[in-house]
Amino acid sequence: MTSTPPHQSILDKPFVLDLFAGPGGLDVAGHRLGVPSLGIEWDKSACLTRYAAGLDTLHADVSAVRRESFESLPPEINVLAGGPPCQTYSVAGKGTGRKALEEVKKFIDRLMAGDSDEEIDKELQNLSDPRTALVLEPLRYAIQATRSPNRGHRPYDVIVLEQVPAVRALWDRYAEVLQEIGLPDGTTYKVVVDVLATETYGVPQTRSRAVLIARREGLGAPSLPEATHRAYEAREWNRRNGGVAAPTNQPTLYDAEVPEPGEGPAEDDGLEHWTSMGDALAEPVGTHPGRRTPFLIRSNYGSSGIPGRRGVRTDRQPATTVTGRISRFVVFESVGDRHPDVVREGPRFSMNEAGMLQSFPPDYPWSGKAQAQQVGNAVPPLFGAHLLSAALGLPAPTPVTMRKPWVPATEEQRAKLRSHGCGTADDCTARCPRPE
Known part of the structure; x- marks a missing residue:
């Protein structure tokens, strides 16, 4: 096994695919670290915020992209990241996801065994809340990468995931199968999983997140980011x-x-x-x-x-969870x-x-509707930067990194980003997901 010297990235040119990208928490983290990213986001307003912030975006359904247009994704993407919607797992929700944990674990095993996507999709429709199945998408993307001719069947080098603490059990199962069984093509990973407190990384709020960091076998064992601040008790x-x-x-x-x-x-x-x-x-x-x-x-x-x-x-x-x-x-x-x-x-x-x-930079251009919901759903960028740094072997960021005001995109830049993300410079198109 190889080891990585401190502060030397394990990848020459990291490029992140951010699933369920929201208004840009992980993408802002990547931007501050000098790591490019492409985000896939379903919500129109969150995409408007992303365009205003100058973030490369696809206004699309994550599942639909995997099924219908995976080959159009940039083949140089080598880092898979994301935080699937948490409503059904959150202690603030109705708990349908928590009740389905064991059932979802069985789907993880079937995916790793190479069962057909069509059959699995059909059975996933029986879940009481369809959002529960979205936690499987990162694994399905990892498998799809090994089947992609556009990528040369090359697996992702690094995987970074975060969710509410209740999803820890699923990340543990992810870790087991990625390390012990491997993807259907035989690719295995070294994985760490834990529940971390965001205030211990300088975020001015108390918020616990279940995280997973995986590196493809041969890139060295990953480690969790080291805390920089004391926990709030x-x-x-x-x-x-x-x-x-x-x-x-x-x-x-x-x-x-x-x-x-x-x-x-x-x-x-x-x-x-703590901050x-x-x-x-x-x-x-x-x-x-x-x-x-x-x-x-x-x-x-x-x-x-x-x-x-x-x-x-x-x-x-610190603030309570935002x-x-x-x-x-x-x-x-x-x-x-x-x-x-x-x-x-x-x-x-x-x-x-x-x-x-949430540790977003000052003057971040919140746009569209339900802006408070966008803020609350986002990954805290400072926390995301610590996760990406640990995963890639980069220097840990500091809160000062996020304090520099954000410079919004120009109208020309927004139009270009929206043309790529929605299909036209000033509106959504038929290819964009509909709220219903």
Whole structure:
């Protein structure tokens, strides 16, 4: 087995195919690392954001591309990445995917055994929620690559996947079959799987993700990205500062002394303090004017309709998991210097700020409809950059990498990207997926 020296990419020219690409989390990560990518995205509004950001995109259904136009994909793609839709696996969803985990594992075994796509597609239609089957698409793309004449039947060199923690069981099964059984052509991989906390990589929010990194046999064993920041421990925080009560008619910001960054145990662990909302939003950058501190937020979920049960955090803490409800979070700020502990409701997070809490660069050009949902569904770019760096043997990124304001595409560039992604420079065409 060969080993890769630190900070030397295992691939001469990495090129990423990003499945279920969303508004561009992994693609932004690749851009900051100097790694080109092509994203496949079904949602029209997410594609509009991608075009505005200057990201190469196919407005298409991932499954349809695999079945009908795989041979049109650039043959030089050598990295497969993606985060299949998580609604049916998420603890916030109805759980149909979790109930189907064992059934999906059986489909994984059948795919590796070389069963026909037509037969498998027919049986997948019996799943109670068709989105559950989308978690199989990365594996089906990996297999299809070995059958592609356009690629010379060449397998992908690297695979990087992420999902909600509930999908860990499927990634473990992916790892087993990729290492022990191999693709139908005999290609095997070295694989690592784990659940990682995004705040330990500098993302200013607490968000857990099940990740898989695989390298084709002969390219060296992959490793998980090393944490750069300390984990946020809610119990420790509440123990040290007495907790933060949910705002009432006259809330106060800090009911007890809050530890400053760097205080507390594990000061000599070599890790940076986790990034707070204030760290991400307080200072002006690009067109972001800076968010007044101190402030606290009250989330819009987990409350069962009872305001007192809603999650509350201050600007000195990371955000709770950013979801499509981020635009509903209520923000409270101090009245002023004379009464710093008395707060009033302030302006809610802008899409620019919501994106920055996901570690998107300032001034990222959110476009189309349901922008908050786009933000919440995205892979945090800083976290994605750590995953890609670990997978490819590149230097780990820093939060400063993502702080540089994003320069949107020109109208001419958008038209060119849309012509490639949709078929015309100013609209969707018959080849684009329809919402229904």
